[in-house]
Amino acid sequence: MNTRPTRPGDGPFTERTPRVVAARALTRRAGRDKAGRFLAEGAQAVREALRWAAEGRGRVHEVFVTDPSGDLAAAATEAGVRVSTVTDRAAAGLSETVTPQGIVAVCDLLDVPLANALAGSPALVAVLVGVADPGNAGTVIRVADAAGADAVLLAGHTVDPHNGKCVRASTGSIFHLPIARAASVPDVLAACRDAGLELVAADGYATEDVESATPAAPTAWVFGSEAHGLPAEVLESVDRALRVPLYGGAESLNLATAAAVCLYATAWRRRRDQREGISGR
Amino acid sequence: MNTRPTRPGDGPFTERTPRVVAARALTRRAGRDKAGRFLAEGAQAVREALRWAAEGRGRVHEVFVTDPSGDLAAAATEAGVRVSTVTDRAAAGLSETVTPQGIVAVCDLLDVPLANALAGSPALVAVLVGVADPGNAGTVIRVADAAGADAVLLAGHTVDPHNGKCVRASTGSIFHLPIARAASVPDVLAACRDAGLELVAADGYATEDVESATPAAPTAWVFGSEAHGLPAEVLESVDRALRVPLYGGAESLNLATAAAVCLYATAWRRRRDQREGISGR
Known part of the structure; x- marks a missing residue:
């Protein structure tokens, strides 16, 4: 009793x-x-x-x-x-x-409609496609927040950002920037394009790399799952794909560290361009 | 039976x-x-x-x-x-x-003596001080390998790199670059200095940031634990400290993502300088 x-x-x-x-x-x-x-x-x-x-x-x-x-x-x-x-x-x-x-x-629940997340001329957005691991998703949300991203969009079979492990891994960042969810990946990519964002996929097999061709325009960085990367149909529908260069013997980076390199590279390129008077949002 | x-x-x-x-x-x-x-x-x-x-x-x-x-x-x-x-x-x-x-x-066991790890005019080294979490240590070793670091040095009460979780998180990178361990942090810092490396601490409280003052000389990036950062005596004995700038609402980055931003920033700065004919190793 x-x-x-x-x-x-x-x-x-x-x-x-x-x-x-x-x-x-x-x-x-x-x-x-x-x-x-x-x-x-x-x-x-x-x-x-x-x-x-x-x-x-x-x-x-x-x-x-x-x-x-x-x-x-x-x-x-x-x-x-x-x-x-x-x-x-x-x-x-x-x-x-x-x-x-x-x-x-x-x-x-804190997610907002896609249109709201992309309102107000965003300059830097992170899109996660099919990221199933809540810790990874939360850590990328934290990195996107740190790099000054305007929104994080969770597309396709991506984990619920309200999952306890995701909330915890974000260390508060899920409350800082708009987060939107949409099951249709094409809808998310179309919304980004409508918002004036260049769609850039992070892809380990891309021929160009993020150092030599750092995105400077308003950018939506598109990240896939650590296990499977991005589906072919996503890679075909983005504007371009870039890899994080691997200078040593490592075969890859994990999702959060790759996202950190990509998002900071773009944030810094945009800041440099703005300081030098090159136009940009 | x-x-x-x-x-x-x-x-x-x-x-x-x-x-x-x-x-x-x-x-x-x-x-x-x-x-x-x-x-x-x-x-x-x-x-x-x-x-x-x-x-x-x-x-x-x-x-x-x-x-x-x-x-x-x-x-x-x-x-x-x-x-x-x-x-x-x-x-x-x-x-x-x-x-x-x-x-x-x-x-x-794969660790080598400090002097061996720092032989051959290293240009980029990662030093971990008091990093107790094996997953974090392994992920930083992976990132250091990816960014082309010449060695990883584990100082003070840092986790054994041969710990199964560290081996796993490194996804093979522990076998790629020299790893040395030393209980004495001052010995590690002195060895880096003797090897011609500038000692740069990653510190969330530093006044200068890694974007505006990216290290270009042969650099030993010094990272502390996620929970406690670097001890005061280490911060006092490095050449300078830099923070990863936080443009959004995030209070910090996790160790591996901060290391990725710092190590790639220096790797890129050195490559840029070399392309432009500015001297460097």
């Missing part, structure tokens, strides 16, 4: 408390899609979520904490967000990581 | 076969240090190990496979390396990964 209290005010919520059970469903994609909500776990993610909500970009519905005396619990309460104390076991049930962080926020 | 055969020629080796037991000890650092050997797991690592041995840089003592009919088993036999078939369970015991690869080579 479970004799622990489950009503608010009676003590910490357990893994059987209905609101915890409802939140736990958000650890699965079907649950997130149904509820239109996801879990942002850990102090950094919760802090970014509260800032994102304060900017009117989405809503934080509630926060669960194991320690209600923390600054972040106070900040959430201050912002009008319901804060509830949960047991360690309940927190573990809401966690998708090996080490539960003891704080998790229930947030609106 | 274990009734499976354990003598060579009698059938696959089991987890109790003495040579498998001895190899299993190499999954722990103490066992590796004692035996002076490590395990290279997976087809890519074994292929690179055989090439490394063929170049006379070290020895592959034996190979364990679950499927003796593969090309790589044949290549090992051809190279005079003893190949033994093992059960799936024995292979799992030799694996440090979630999914055993079914092939593993017992190799000499």
Whole structure:
């Protein structure tokens, strides 16, 4: 028999408390899609979520904490967000990581329509096609944010950015820049072209490389999965393909490091051109 | 009772076969240090190990496979390396990964003395100080190899590069370029300086950034751990510190992506200078 209290005010919520059970469903994609909500776990993610909500970009519905005396619990309460104390076991049930962080926020899904993500003359966009690994996707979102990208677009069978591992790997960056999802890869590429972006694929088999032919125009860098690269039909429909040059014996780079090299190369080329008065957005 | 055969020629080796037991000890650092050997797991690592041995840089003592009919088993036999078939369970015991690869080579430890790693006027070197995560260390070794670095130096309490996760994350790169280890960080920095390298620390708090002040001289890039960065005494003893500029809202990059940006920036700057006739090694 479970004799622990489950009503608010009676003590910490357990893994059987209905609101915890409802939140736990958000650890699965079907649950997130149904509820239109996801879990942002850990102090950094919760802090970014509260800032994102304060900017009117989405809503934080509630926060669960194991320690209600923390600054972040106070900040959430201050912002009008319901804060509830949960047991360690309940927190573990809401966690998708090996080490539960003891704080998790229930947030609106944060992806926006493709047209919104590409509004306002973007100069640098990252497109992920068929990236299944949530850690990789989250790390690329972090890199895109760091390099000053205007948006990240997730196309085809790419992982849900609200997956706990993706949220964690992004270290808050999923809240920083617009993220859009679309199942149709051609739709995503067409939208980029309509937004005035040159479509440049990162492809290990390309003949030209990103050093000698760094994209300078408003650029959508298109990245495929680490295991399979980009499908042929994507490579045929982009404006050009470039490889990251490999100067040593390595056969390849992993997705996040390749994306870092490509996105920073373009960011720096654009900055250099702007300093030298060469036109660009 | 274990009734499976354990003598060579009698059938696959089991987890109790003495040579498998001895190899299993190499999954722990103490066992590796004692035996002076490590395990290279997976087809890519074994292929690179055989090439490394063929170049006379070290020895592959034996190979364990679950499927003796593969090309790589044949290549090992051809190279005079003893190949033994093992059960799936024995292979799992030799694996440090979630999914055993079914092939593993017992190799000499591959690190070389500091002076050897820095012989021959190196132009680009990566130094890791206190990097404890084997996956991070392996990924940086891969990136350093890709960017054409001449060596990777592991200083202070940095993870053993022969750790299975590090070997795996390097995707063969640990066999491509000289790797040296030294407990004394000052010794490593002094050796770099003696080799004519400028010591440049990657530091998120530096005032100058790698875009506007890209190192061009022969450079030793010094990287700290993702969690703690570089210790103050290291920052005080390098020639200068640079940060990777963050143009968006991200607070930082992870170690491997930061290393990719720094190492490629210097590799490209040197190539550009050489093309333009500016002197450099």
